[in-house]
Amino acid sequence: MQALVVPDPSAQTMEQLQWQERPMPNLGPTEVLIKTQAVGLNPVDFKLVAAGNAAWQYPHTLGLDTAGIVEAVGAEVTNFRPGERVCGHANLANNGTFAEYVSLPAAVLAKIPTTVSFEAAAASLCAGLTAYQALLRKANLNAAQTVLIHAGAGGVGSMAIQLAKAAGKTVFTTVSKAKQAFVAPLHPDAQIDYHHEDVTTRIQDLTQQHGVDLIINTIGHADADLPRLAYNGQLVCVLATPDHFPSNQVVTISKLDLGGAHRSGNPAQVADLGQMTAALLALVQAGKVDPLITQVLHRDQLVTGLQQLQAGQVVGKLVVTFDAC
Structure with missing residues (x-):
């Protein structure tokens, strides 16, 4: 089969990636072999090319998100069968999804609803699952009415806006002026042009000086978010957490690592990847969330x-399709 690989440890640029003929993936007893139909592209993909991973063996196949058709199932798999449409988020330590076939644990997979395309399913995974985990696993939405979501035009940010609005929350987002037209159809309650506005001042103005109940930080520099939080506020960090915990504030700080579930050794956490995927696809099917495919x-x-x-x-x-080139 053909796969896009990092050929050796010295290959750390896009130009050094290669399409190579690779062996078919091994199929373990709890795994599912998938014939790839579409894959989603994520910033982590190009970051991994430069950074590598100590667990990789070379050539290493890139890619984290896939949607396709079940080709075969392992001996212990009972919830999937050949011919079904499935999608899932892979373990970055293993060979990835940019290949004609991929083998993934059955636990991380979800069936694709009949009205959802392979492309939409593949586009919903990494960014959508990160947003879903931030809002519906890490955060306590019962205690949050106002939400600040950074980088609203990004994959995680745009999905998080939609999920928060679907939950009935008041949503503010940071977006450069050039990208505000893209974000406007998601109906955030305010867009803050962080290039030309002071984000903290604007948040205080929007919340009558109380601060927001919840912040989803996808950009780092998390210390800057602390003065934007309300009493009992929550900060969920996709990248680094603040350098200093604010002893004079009553807040909750959470760190998110979506793919870490694969490497946790905890079967319940691995299975939750599949459960979140199924729940997210149901929202896509219902028209409550759109992965916003632009190309x-x-x-x-x-x-x-x-x-x-x-x-x-x-x-x-x-999104990339795997039909004939």
Whole structure:
């Protein structure tokens, strides 16, 4: 089968990636072999090219998100069968999803609803699951009415806006002026142009000087969010947490690592990836969440798509199809 690989440890740029003929994945007793139909592209993909991973063996196949058709199932798999449409988020320590076939644990997979395309399913995974976990696993939404979501035009931010609005929350988001037209159809209650506005001042003005109940931070620099939190506020960090815990504030700080569930050794956490995927796809099917695909590329354009992501040229989601090139 053909797969997009990092050929050796010295290959750390997009230009060094190669399509190679690779062996078919091994199928373990609890795994599902999937014939790839579409994959989603994520910033973590190009970041991993530069950073690598100590667990990799080379050539290493890239990719984290896949949607496709079940080709075969392991001896202990009872909830999937050949011919079904499935999708899932892979373990970055293992060979990935940018290949004609991929083998994933059955626990992390979900069946794709009949009205959801392979492309929409693939586009919903990494960013959508991160947003879902932030809001519906890490945060206590019962205690939050106002939410600040950073980088509203990004994959995680745009999904988080939709999930928070679907939950009936008042949503503010930081977005550059050039991207505000893209975010406007998601109906945030306010967009803050962080290039030209002081975010803390604007948040205080929007909340009558109380601060927001919940912040989803996808950008780092988390210390800057502390004065934006209300009493009993919550801060969920996708990247680094604040350097200093505020002893003079009553707040909750959480760290999120979606893919860490794969490496946790905890079967319940691994299975929750599949459960969150199924719940997210149900919201996509119901029209409550849109993964906002802005471009669908063919397999031979996959590296170009990663380069576009790396250059910051993308709003919304890039998807690659694995039909014939």
